[in-house]
Amino acid sequence: MYKIVGFPRTRAMRVMWLLEELGEAYEVDPAMPQSDAARALNPSGKVPILVDGDSAITESVAICTYLADKHGQFTFPPGTLERARQDSFTQFGVDVLEGALWTAAKNTFILPEEIRVPAVKDVCRMEFQRGLEVLEQRLGAGPYVMGETFTIADIIIGHCSGWAVFAKFDLPKEGPVHEYLKRLRERPAFKSMMAKVEAAQ
Known part of the structure; x- marks a missing residue:
């Protein structure tokens, strides 16, 4: 176990x-x-x-x-082009989406209050929204970022979407990204x- x-x-x-x-x-x-x-x-x-x-x-x-x-x-096997694409989505989730959320969190309750920069949270929200726009452009016709195959990249991005709700970041209420995130939340394992x-x- x-x-x-x-x-x-x-x-x-x-x-x-x-x-x-x-x-x-x-x-x-x-x-x-x-x-x-x-x-x-x-x-x-x-x-x-x-x-x-x-x-x-x-x-x-x-x-x-x-x-x-x-x-x-x-996941796709290491050394394949599919794995490289999968890893790029994973890295995108961490660098772009989580990066904005984590910076906002640090300047809300994690860092000592005297060194927080509250104004940076507006920048974080803007970066997060731009990230969602890129995600919409990168989403293909399949239900997940790698088409028909659900991967750990979807888990990272899906987790970031839940974090965004907690942090009061805006998520789309319609459109491809909205439908994609809804599919993730509907999975029995989730x-x-x-x-x-x-x-x-």
Whole structure:
């Protein structure tokens, strides 16, 4: 059984979602960022951390990539053009969408109040909206970013959309991106993950 160290309402949601998609058993230690439990496994104190046997893996994208590669699902094989396209969507989700959300969060409640720059949140919202416009341009005819195949790139982007709701960033109320995000939320594994997240409150 896998173990996720990290409070569910963090990037731990990504790992939970993937494990639900994989149908793999896991337990969650709801450790908060910077807690003793988190620092014991990750010097940065960041969560989530995946414990697989005697090994601990940090950083949510690395964890999801590891699990998808290990189980041969929700990813394309390394060294293929499809994997390169998939990775580009994953990186886009992290750099563009999460980048705007994370910078806003740091300047809202994470950094010490005396060094926060509240005005930067307007820039973050603008960058996030531009990212959604690019996502709409990149979405093809398939239901997911890689066409018919659901991948970890969809998990990263889908998680960012939920984060955006929490952060009060605007999401489209109609159109291709709206329909895409709706499809992600309708997946049974997503619903199962969210039920466990809500139960952990």
